[in-house]
Amino acid sequence: xxxxxxxxxxxxxxxxxxxxxxxxxxxxxxxxxxxxxxxxxxxxxxxxxxxxxxxxxxxxxxxxxxxxxxxxxxxxxxxxxxxxxxxxxxxxxxxxxxxxxxxxxxxxxxxxxxxxxxxxxxxxxxxxxxxxxxxxxxxxxxxxxxxxxxxxxxxxxxxxxxxxxxxxxxxxxxxxxxxxxxxxxxxxxxxxxxxxxxxxxxxxxxxxxxxxxxxxxxxxxxxxxxxxxxxxxxxxxxxxxxxxxxxxxxxxxxxx
Amino acid sequence: xxxxxxxxxxxxxxxxxxxxxxxxxxxxxxxxxxxxxxxxxxxxxxxxxxxxxxxxxxxxxxxxxxxxxxxxxxxxxxxxxxxxxxxxxxxxxxxxxxxxxxxxxxxxxxxxxxxxxxxxxxxxxxxxxxxxxxxxxxxxxxxxxxxxxxxxxxxxxxxxxxxxxxxxxxxxxxxxxxxxxxxxxxxxxxxxxxxxxxxxxxxxxxxxxxxxxxxxxxxxxxxxxxxxxxxxxxxxxxxxxxxxxxxxxxxxxxxxxxxxxxxxxxxxxx
Numbered sequence: 001x002x003x004x005x006x007x008x009x010x011x012x013x014x015x016x017x018x019x020x021x022x023x024x025x026x027x028x029x030x031x032x033x034x035x036x037x038x039x040x041x042x043x044x045x046x047x048x049x050x051x052x053x054x055x056x057x058x059x060x061x062x063x064x065x066x067x068x069x070x071x072x073x074x075x076x077x078x079x080x081x082x083x084x085x086x087x088x089x090x091x092x093x094x095x096x097x098x099x100x101x102x103x104x105x106x107x108x109x110x111x112x113x114x115x116x117x118x119x120x121x122x123x124x125x126x127x128x129x130x131x132x133x134x135x136x137x138x139x140x141x142x143x144x145x146x147x148x149x150x151x152x153x154x155x156x157x158x159x160x161x162x163x164x165x166x167x168x169x170x171x172x173x174x175x176x177x178x179x180x181x182x183x184x185x186x187x188x189x190x191x192x193x194x195x196x197x198x199x200x201x202x203x204x205x206x207x208x209x210x211x212x213x214x215x216x217x218x219x220x221x222x223x224x225x226x227x228x229x230x231x232x233x234x235x236x237x238x239x240x241x242x243x244x245x246x247x248x249x250x251x252x253x254x255x256x
Numbered sequence: 257x258x259x260x261x262x263x264x265x266x267x268x269x270x271x272x273x274x275x276x277x278x279x280x281x282x283x284x285x286x287x288x289x290x291x292x293x294x295x296x297x298x299x300x301x302x303x304x305x306x307x308x309x310x311x312x313x314x315x316x317x318x319x320x321x322x323x324x325x326x327x328x329x330x331x332x333x334x335x336x337x338x339x340x341x342x343x344x345x346x347x348x349x350x351x352x353x354x355x356x357x358x359x360x361x362x363x364x365x366x367x368x369x370x371x372x373x374x375x376x377x378x379x380x381x382x383x384x385x386x387x388x389x390x391x392x393x394x395x396x397x398x399x400x401x402x403x404x405x406x407x408x409x410x411x412x413x414x415x416x417x418x419x420x421x422x423x424x425x426x427x428x429x430x431x432x433x434x435x436x437x438x439x440x441x442x443x444x445x446x447x448x449x450x451x452x453x454x455x456x457x458x459x460x461x462x463x464x465x466x467x468x469x470x471x472x473x474x475x476x477x478x479x480x481x482x483x484x485x486x487x488x489x490x491x492x493x494x495x496x497x498x499x500x501x502x503x504x505x506x507x508x509x510x511x512x513x514x515x516x517x518x519x520x521x522x523x524x525x526x
Contacts, residue, residue, distance in 0.1 A: 068259060075259035097362045103257070104359045104493070111260065111495050125257070188490070198497035202477070204490035205374045210511055213487055214504060221500070 011180060012169045019180065020049070024173040027163070027223055032143070032234035034151040042152025044234075046144040049177050050134035055144035057152040060122035074119040078107035078126040080141060086133045102138050103128075109162065109191040109201035110145050115155040124154060135181035136164045139189050142201070143227055150235055159231050160200060162191035163223035165216040167208060172215045174223040188213070190220040194228045197221075258359055260495055264351075265471035273472040274458040283468060284313075289509060291464040291517070296413060296524035298421040306422025306443070308524075310414040313466060314404035316348075319396060319414035321422045323443070325385065325434065326393040336383020336391040340369035342398040342411060349403035363493070367451070368398060368412050370489040371480035375449035378419060382444040386432040394419070394443065405467035408478050408491075412451035413521055420445050420525045449488055450517045452510035453478045456496055461506050463513060477506050481514035 011019055022028070028049035037043035040056035047053075063069035068077075080102040084093045095103075106128065114124070126148070128141045142162035149156060166176045168184040181187055186206025192199050199221075208216060263270075273283055280288060292313030301307035306321035326337060342365035344352040357365075372378065383392040396419065398411040423440040455465035455473035465473055474496025480489035487507065492498070498506070 070259075070262055072262075077257040077259045079257050097357075097366065100359050100362045101366050104363060105491075108260065108493055108495060112497050123259070193497065196497070198499055199492070199503055200497050202490050202492040202498075202503065204487060205370050206488065207374065207482070208487050210485070210487065210507060213507060217500065217503070 010169060011183060012171055012173075018168065018173060018177075020177055024171055025219060025222070027175045027226060028177065030227065030230055032147060032230060034147050034234055034238045040148070040152070042148040042150070042154070044144045044147035044151060046140050046147070048134075048136065048140040048175075050132055051130070051137055051140045052132040053137060053140050053144050054129045054131060055141065055148040056127045057124065057145075057148040057154065058127075059124035059152070060119035060154070061125070063121060063123045068123060069121045072120050073116040074114075075123045076107055076111050076114060076116060076126070077123055078103050078110075078128070078145075080106055080128045080130070080138070082130040082133060082137070086130050102141075105201055105203065106138060106142055106145060109142050110149065110160045112200050113146070113156045113158055113160045113193055114149065115157070118155060124149075133178070135176050135178035136189070138162070138203075139164050139191070142191050143231060147231055147234060151238070158193045158195040159228060160191055160193055161224040161228045161231065162189060162201065163220050163227055164189040165220035165223065167206065167212060167216065172212055172219060174219045186212075186216070188216045188220060190217060190224065192221055192224050194225055263471040265468065269468070270472040273469055277457045277460045277462060280460075282462065284466065288460060288462045289513060291409075291513075292466065294413070294517075294520055296417050296521065298417050298525055304418075305424050306418040306420075308414045308417035308421070310410045310417070312406060312410040312413070312464070314402060315406060315410045315467075316400075316402035317407065317410040317414045318399040318401055319411065319418040320399065321418045322395040322397070323422065323424045324393050324395065325390055328384070328388060328391040332380075333388035334384045335380040336378075337393040338369065338373055338378055338380065338396070339393060340365045340372065340396045340398065340415065342368065342400070344400050344403070348400045352400075352403070363491070364400075364407055364411060365398065367408050367478055367489070367491045368396070368415050370491075371412055371449040371451050372396070372415060372419070374488040375447040375480070375482045377416070377445060377447040377449055379444035379446050385429055385434055389432065390434075392424075394422075403467065405470045406453050406464050409451050409453045409464060412449070412480070413517070416448060416450070417521050417525050419443055420448070420521070448483050448518050448521065449480050450514040450521070451478050451480045451489075452513050452517070454506050454509060456494075456498060456502065461502060461509065463509060477503075479507055479510035481511055483518070485511055485514070487511075
């Protein structure tokens with residue numbers, strides 16, 4: 001495990017490549033799939049580097065307990081949770097303070113895109129389970145949440161996409177992995193609505209000059225736009241698979 | 257699981273606030289970049305190592321600092337520990353209820369914590385007694401006494417004032433044991449992070465939103481600025497969105513406001 005004690009001398013080598021061999025503006029490999037759970041109204045599975053995250057959406061459904069309901073819109077609730085085996089050291093399954101904060105920021109990142117006024121007095125419940133974490137779980141989680149919401153048929157203005165940028169060995173890079181997140185100098189997760197180009201989440205920790213911030217912000221948004229294309233593909237793929245299955249069935253019938 | 261609550265404000269009031277700000281005016285006659293009156297009293301709790309009471313307009317926050325010995329974290333055996341906690345005391349607002357910390361108080365504590373931690377305001381390496389065995393733990397407890405908006409800045413100003421005025425008993429380390437000496441020493445402080453919180457109301461950005469303005473705003477953004485003008489922490493909240501231009505403008509506003517606020521803290525901590 002990488003930590004301050006056995007920190008490698010350089011996080012960016014002489015060729016300008018990062019610890020996992022990526023260029024500064026290169027994303028990790030991303031895999032997305034929607035409709036992976038049977039009981040949920042919408043679901044998605046996302047892998048980004050070694051991140052493995054499962055998201056389920058239930059609703060719009062009747063509010064339980066009833067006092068959580070809003071008279072003019074759906075109450076959107078979100079639970080971000082990390083599995084006890086998702087990190088190097090086992091974590092307690094009880095929700096941590098970090099989990100509570102992330103649940104809040106993820107909810108507020110996706111809520112602006114949802115037409116929650118269409119479903120007064122209901123709840124839309126979002127569950128994020130991080131099965132394995134590798135840095136940038138909140139960004140990957142947000143991408144998974146908007147896929148699961150779309151899969152559930154919740155009306156939205158657009159998919160919400162998120163991607164982090166940061167600073168490693170004095171260089172601004174996109175999509176930090178675990179080692180870069182822990183040993184680097186700054187982490188800046190950004191969520192955006194691509195069609196309007198607006199930002200729905202910004203967080204930052206570390207050290208960035210205002211100029212570095214501008215560069216990191218545009219890198220994170222460029223990364224987000226790339227992930228946005230993959231999200232649309234992932235959503236289409238589900239229906240292509242259904243179409244193919246139907247066509248195969250029809251062909252088999254014709255052959256009889 | 258909680259959802260974003262409904263702001264308890266009448267639409268007509270919210271509209272008044274929004275319309276005023278569109279003309280660069282605010283309900284309390286401030287300009288968009290003005291803070292409310294700030295008063296910081298330090299050393300108000302004798303039994304704490306450090307303390308500060310912040311009055312930001314009608315918002316009142318008390319911060320107490322305690323320094324105790326404890327075990328280091330396994331991944332940072334040679335570093336002391338910083339712990340920030342925030343209590344939204346029920347006497348401070350009709351919307352605060354007794355019980356375990358909710359996401360509001362956890363977020364408040366974590367945003368204040370991030371500013372102090374990421375700017376390395378406390379040199380935690382100097383708080384090590386015996387590597388891997390014993391270190392000093394700095395507890396920063398934020399106690400909200402009256403909530404009239406912008407708890408983050410009031411708490412961060414209070415936390416900074418309290419840690420820079422905190423005194424602990426002078427000590428020597430003999431064979432890994434702490435032996436106390438006569439006299440008091442300050443905490444090892446090396447940076448002064450200043451949190452600047454802004455609200456987006458309509459299409460305008462204002463600094464230091466009051467409670468009424470918080471209820472009318474769609475986005476809250478906190479930017480924490482270090483001594484050298486660099487950014488060390490950010491947090492966005494609320495159900496609205498920011499354009500890239502608004503975000504960059506807000507960061508600029510925070511950078512230019514931070515030195516004025518830092519000077520006020522250092523003045524109060526004299």
